[in-house]
Amino acid sequence: MKPALLLITALALIAAAASAPQTQQTDPSNWSAKDAHQGFTVAADAYSNAERAKKTFGKADPYKAGILAVDVFFKNDLKDPVHVDLSTIRLDVDGPNGQHFRLPALTAPQAAEQIAHPKAPSMPRPRLPIPLPSGGKERGIEKKLTPFSLQSDIVPPNGTLRGMLFFDMGGHFELVPHSAVYIPDVKSVASENAMIYFDVPLGPKKQP
Numbered sequence: 001m002k003p004a005l006l007l008i009t010a011l012a013l014i015a016a017a018a019s020a021p022q023t024q025q026t027d028p029s030n031w032s033a034k035d036a037h038q039g040f041t042v043a044a045d046a047y048s049n050a051e052r053a054k055k056t057f058g059k060a061d062p063y064k065a066g067i068l069a070v071d072v073f074f075k076n077d078l079k080d081p082v083h084v085d086l087s088t089i090r091l092d093v094d095g096p097n098g099q100h101f102r103l104p105a106l107t108a109p110q111a112a113e114q115i116a117h118p119k120a121p122s123m124p125r126p127r128l129p130i131p132l133p134s135g136g137k138e139r140g141i142e143k144k145l146t147p148f149s150l151q152s153d154i155v156p157p158n159g160t161l162r163g164m165l166f167f168d169m170g171g172h173f174e175l176v177p178h179s180a181v182y183i184p185d186v187k188s189v190a191s192e193n194a195m196i197y198f199d200v201p202l203g204p205k206k207q208p
Helices: 003-019 048-060 108-116 138-146 173-180
Strands: 034-037 040-047 067-076 081-082 088-093 102-106 159-168 179-183 187-188 198-203
Touching: 034 088, 034 198, 040 048, 040 198, 048 138, 067 081, 067 108, 067 179, 088 173, 102 159, 108 138, 108 159, 138 159, 159 179, 173 179
Parallel strands: none
Antiparallel strands: 034 040, 040 067, 067 159, 081 187, 088 102, 088 179, 179 198
16 A cells, blocks of 8 residues: 555544544553454443433434444554454354344444434344434434444554444344354455454453
8 A cells, every 4th residue: 555545544543533423532552342352452341231322322323223332442553554354343142042144334324323223122143234214313423433433344453443333133132242243354465464353242341
């Protein structure tokens, strides 16, 4: 990647971070849910509390539609930019009663459509990537959600990137402690080799 392009990317990320809503006051580097290796760190903070989600999102609250919002923080300690494939991120749920689900992250339009037209609680389910026609209500919610979402898939060198991911859990937030954010495709732009996957458990750490 050319130096000029790197500079433009870095400035764009700084501007996006400055305009994004503040979702957490504590230092994300201190979050307990994280995975770090090869000079890269992924940390996560799940919004599994109804009051907290309502306070943050207001009328665009995903919790009321059974959707889990997860604040995700990427930290790049490498000298080169790192690309994260957002389309392959998922939430792995392995419940205590044999429940096993692999939930892809929702886009802001998908989350907005479901928030506008919530369904009755059901088991967690993958969201089909089918574009749906949106009305004024959906567009309004999408407009509110978009600033919270990840604004890029590039983490600048010695920099950070932060934003929300959304997963349709069908209202079964009791399974959050048995869930983990799985990020399989992370790669330095200067290398042909992908990094080892990142797996961030949202529940208590298991004892060795």
